[in-house]
Amino acid sequence: MEVTVGRLDAVVPETLRFLFDAIKTERGFGSAALSLIEEPVECWCRICSAEFSLDEPVFICPYCGSTRVTVIKGRGVTLTRIEAEVEDESTQYQTGD
Numbered sequence: 244m245e246v247t248v249g250r251l252d253a254v255v256p257e258t259l260r261f262l263f264d265a266i267k268t269e270r271g272f273g274s275a276a277l278s279l280i281e282e283p284v285e286c287w288c289r290i291c292s293a294e295f296s297l298d299e300p301v302f303i304c305p306y307c308g309s310t311r312v313t314v315i316k317g318r319g320v321t322l323t324r325i326e327a328e329v330e331d332e333s334t335q336y337q338t339g340d
C-alpha cells in the first residue's frame with residue numbers, strides 16, 4: 244500500500260506507520276507493507292501568478308512578497324496505490340471423502 248502525505252499536514256508519517264502496523268496485526272495481514280511518500284508543498288501566488296515550493300509553512304511569495312498565496316499541492320493524505328495478493332485457497336476448498 245502506498246500513501247502520499249502532504250507535508251503541510253500535521254499527520255506525522257511515524258503515526259501513520261504505527262496505526263498501519265496495529266491494524267495489520269489485528270486483522271492478520273502480517274505481510275502487508277506500507278510505503279509513505281512525502282509530497283512537497285507547492286503554492287501559487289495570486290498577485291504575480293508565480294508557482295513555488297515551500298520547505299517551511301511560511302506563506303509568502305518569494306517573488307513579490309505577497310501573502311496572498313494558494314496551496315496547490317502538499318495537502319492531504321492520499322492512498323496512491325494498493326496491491327493485493329490472493330493466497331492459494333485450494334486447501335480451504337477440499338471436500339474430503
Ligand SMILES: [Zn+2]
Pocket residue numbers: 288289290291292293304305306307308309
Ligand atoms: Zn507573488
